[in-house]
Amino acid sequence: MSVTLTDVAQRCGLSASTVSRALSDPDKVSAATRERVQRAAREMGYIPNRVARSLSMGRTGTIGLIVPDIANPFFPPIIKAVQQRCAGKDLSVLLADTNEHSADELDRARTMSKQVDGLIMVSPRSPDRRVGEIAALGPTVFVNRHVPEAPSVLIESPDGMRQAVEHLTALGHRRIAYLAGPRRSWSNQQRRTAVAAACAERDAELVEFGPFEPQVQAGVRAADLLHGTGITAVIAYDDLIALGVMARMSERGLRIGVDVSVVGIDDSPLSGVAYPTLTSIHVPCAEAGTAAVDLLLDVLDEVTAEDDPAPLVELETHLVIRGSTGSAPTG
């Protein structure tokens, strides 16, 4: 049904090998042959079968990308960046969404492993041991989680977190809440310790709530917990939770940015359109995606020697101040 290499070869009166070379390694054949083959291939509408090629070459030209939740606005920019970077290098992207279900991560990684040249795991929720198993399946890059034995792209929350706390304390806030993300989440742990350190340094009192799922509804729930605690400022694990908090508090008559200040993390497009606009810690998602692909390609091309220490890319975050933060209410 579909045109194969052999078909093209027959049409040209050549062998499949020659046609293969003419198409993928043009210098190996004479100019005349090359010309003839390429014309025939074009005319016949030949499309190389990547599956067959993969099998014989041992390289699939595909990378796997596993994320917890495509619908969370934090991930699309990463996915997009990975995609774009790959497209430029003639790579395809196999995407999987684990639905925030950590147990699925290993399964997905396993079924993918023989189908891809490498894997990019974003914000894996699995416990360390299972993450190790994933890494053992093949070349793997982790984003938003530090895995000592594998290349990782990290998002350095501490800077942004410190900026956020400085910003809030400068505005007079003394009691600050941190709304924690999923317990397993590496980035949550990062953020927790960072905010704790920053608060200690600034002599502000930190109260932690959670864990919460990274969803608007969780933020709505969180808002009610804050009631009557004397807290004047909130830092949420991510923008979704922050938005939920804002929505619920507004509903209850609190003025965001006046009666209470809210800080999100991710600086997703949402933060610019919310009301009031959300002060958020900017996370360079696109850069993270791009860096992950580059790291993976380094491993695949063996730029990274086997026994080198696993490379680490650390990306900075910074606070973007918008309307949701303001002076602490007096009295």
Next chain:
Amino acid sequence: MSVTLTDVAQRCGLSASTVSRALSDPDKVSAATRERVQRAAREMGYIPNRVARSLSMGRTGTIGLIVPDIANPFFPPIIKAVQQRCAGKDLSVLLADTNEHSADELDRARTMSKQVDGLIMVSPRSPDRRVGEIAALGPTVFVNRHVPEAPSVLIESPDGMRQAVEHLTALGHRRIAYLAGPRRSWSNQQRRTAVAAACAERDAELVEFGPFEPQVQAGVRAADLLHGTGITAVIAYDDLIALGVMARMSERGLRIGVDVSVVGIDDSPLSGVAYPTLTSIHVPCAEAGTAAVDLLLDVLDEVTAEDDPAPLVELETHLVIRGSTGSAPTG
């Protein structure tokens, strides 16, 4: 390096064929053998090579998904739904983003074609001829575009559009702007004609602007065009444009929902957190994704006979009224 079927076979003192059958068609071998093979496979950590399987079976167990822009909040829910549906059927998803570049669609489809069992094209921007070429590459389902010769999942804007216009005219608006999306976009054409029809029916005046890219910035630009036109209500091609309009107008001191009403389309999560919350036409993205996969599987399993008319799934839309629309300003 990695354990193959043959390795398992040797360990068991069997042939590869038997092992293959024991694993994928257990009834074909004796109970004892089945047991022995399965245990060995488990112990050795055997993971079947899907690439090899694809080659010999002629089925890859993968479907391709091509979208214009992953970062546009309209698409992630679709991608997610497709993903979820596929995961349940042991299918993988190959994702490509054309960056709103219609010329890339055919390219991507072509390179994917030999690597997937079928293709789902969401909102293709290509001209009809090229869309036809894509469909000719293999089983293809189109979402958000009607392609007569191929299965399609359509989102019926007319209902939602009519509801929107009725809503606005009931509120007293007589001059309504439509901010058009990409010229090539099938859904834009749908929406244009739907809104025009609804306005004619309701005797409201319709003024069209655009085309605009489906991005917030385009909405910001659009807002300024509306100035001094006497328009009191705006229906935008999508939520992003609507949000841009709102943001810019608020900035210029207009009160959204009072001085001017804004309606978006997609009902993305954004609309709930914007200020004011955005009245939007709800589009069942998840259902569209799921339906697309089902349609594709029907074709692949030949539930759909070759010469049947191409199946069509039509999904309804409806207006969700929020804070961005209100009575037309008097005078």
Next chain:
DNA sequence: TGCAATACCGCAACCGATTGCAGCAGGAAA
């Protein structure tokens, strides 16, 4: 003109699984 070097091309094995067909052994029936 002769010989060696070189440029091209084809043969065949291979990647890892699937599957039609044939062979073998064991049990059942006569």
Next chain:
DNA sequence: TTTCCTGCTGCAATCGGTTGCGGTATTGCA
């Protein structure tokens, strides 16, 4: 005891490319 059948397993071809190796024709140089 013989025969036939059935159930299980192995052989070998196949999917569509890639690639090392060897052969042939051509070229270059003396």
